[in-house]
Amino acid sequence: MTDPVSFADLGLNERLLKALDKHNFTTPTAVQEATIPPALYGQDLMVSAKTGSGKTAAFVLPILDKLLQRSPRNTGTRALILVPTRELAKQVFKQIKMLSSFTRLQTGLIIGGEDYNFQKVILRDNPEIIVGTPGRIVEHMEKGATDFEDLEVLVLDEADRMLDMGFTDDVLNIVAQCDLERQTLFFSATLKQRQIMKVGEQVLTNPEKIILETVRDENKAIQQQYVLADDERHKERILLWLLANEPFDKALVFTNSRESTARLGQFVSGHTGNSAFIHGELDQQERTSIMASFRSGKTKVLIATDVASRGLDISGVDLVINFHMARNGDDYVHRIGRTGRAGATGKAISLIAHNEWNLKAGISKYIKVELEHLKIKAVEGTYKGPKKVKASGKAASTKKKVKLSPKQVKQKEKAKLKAKPKGKGPKSPAKQDASVVEPGDGFGTIKKKKRPFVE
Structure with missing residues (x-):
């Protein structure tokens, strides 16, 4: 060695x-x-x-x-x-x-x-x-x-x-x-x-x-979880519960807009009295003062936009909460990377509403890490995640196949022939079988469902 x-x-x-x-x-x-x-x-x-x-x-x-x-x-x-x-x-x-x-x-x-x-x-x-x-x-x-x-x-x-x-x-x-x-x-x-x-x-x-290690590599020093939420008000209750019950020295809470950061900062400050918020529109003197207070430990909770997610090395941050889910996989990793630094361990918890489920799934796939579902009975809501999609193909079929006799087969074929219209041309494109693909780019004109953009 x-x-x-x-x-x-x-x-x-x-x-x-x-x-x-x-x-x-x-x-x-x-x-x-x-x-x-x-x-x-x-x-x-x-x-x-x-x-x-x-x-x-x-x-x-x-x-x-x-x-x-x-x-x-x-x-x-x-x-x-x-x-x-x-x-x-x-x-x-x-x-x-x-x-x-x-x-x-x-x-x-x-x-x-x-x-x-x-x-x-x-x-x-x-x-x-x-x-x-x-x-x-x-x-x-x-x-x-x-x-x-x-x-x-x-x-x-x-x-x-x-x-x-x-x-x-x-x-x-x-x-x-x-x-x-x-x-x-x-x-x-x-x-x-x-x-x-x-x-x-x-x-x-x-x-x-x-x-070397890229944003998609799993950071094993960080425990990554998510909590399901009904709406913004419900997220606020979950956030207060987490800040009151999760052990931490310093906590970073991320939102996706300056307005949300200011509003949530005032909300948390009114309930805990030991928090601050930072975003790009604050003047430099305010930002410097807030960051100094957070680094020293005088401020325990900092609500921030992504201005605090890149490059800042703040020791002692052991809890990151995504009040709003990051917009893409790279931003998510940069956010949670504020904890679990230099050999330390940390925890990252994302609050996921119904309109953020697909985003969470896409980010999870991108970083190749399955986030752990954290259930909190004290603040549990009504949203339980997406409804299960009905299985298709062979798995969806529960009916037993009945073998037809030769006579029944002939009767079925005669019924099909009688049902066919005589003297008419092919069906219009709109009524053709879904398996028929029109000429063009080789893939037809079937529209794909939109998926959340994840870098």
Whole structure:
């Protein structure tokens, strides 16, 4: 049995190893072990790894190592890291500061919701590394405040989420301003979406693909359950019961809209007094204060939109509740991935109304995990799941077949001949037998039933 790989084995700079040692990081995660060596070599990478796998350090460490090994070519930004949300940008910024604590490398944070003029001062100071959200970076770029002509490394983190949020044009606009000789590191939860691959082809040069645990891989550290609900009011009763009876240190409750988040946040706060809510329309100061309170444990329950589902590493979250079921399999996995992190265990419970059953079934099929049905007698409703569909074919037939005599067979054939209309042409298409397929694409014109879209 071989000894586990250490960070020292990866050939990182001594100052980075000193920072890792200070924070008791000695063994790289799977994504770090797979990504750091080719990244140090200068290879463009397209990496797919599930949330909570340690991919931030997987691109931060090789960036820092590269900047330490080389002198700056000119005075422009040397490394740019684009992320989809302000919260994730802050988290990446914090990790860079930690890992670069024994170096003189400077990092700037450029995100929406912060003072624009103060950010102009940051850019004038020309930090080696900039972490930012696409929209705000483009704003500064259009004002001529950025300089990416000397860029050595570009990182697109949570690329799938950035594209889902409508940042495709902004990302490509930024890429067009970057040095063509740069190294590009592309991180996404999935590499199977057509849009992801299309953008990847435009920003990467002969990339090496690294696919580790993807969003569809089962997270065995998380117990996944569902509770049937009649409607929104019933869901509220179930939620209060879960918060009162399920053991947890911190709980994250997800909804599908800002309006629902605000309404549910006020509802839960009125009953528990120890909760808060967060969504994209809150100003940055409010969001920062709420997240700080939740991280410290002062706030025990946080109601959120999907703004909190991507990239946030909040220790101690051991319960995730989907008040509304996630819209697709990837979002579901990112939500529940807020718990069961770094070797810990967690529980994810989804409240399923009649209009969410098919969505749940599709997500379950996508992630290849059968959610456990949790029945709570104290708040049990009338909805029991879909009615069983009547079996078809041989299984549906309970009548015994009666063997006809030769005489009965002849009588039956004569009856059929008499029933046939004489002198008439073929039936109209609308009245033809269902088995008849009209010419065209080879599959007829039979309409398929609509199914919920699951990525």
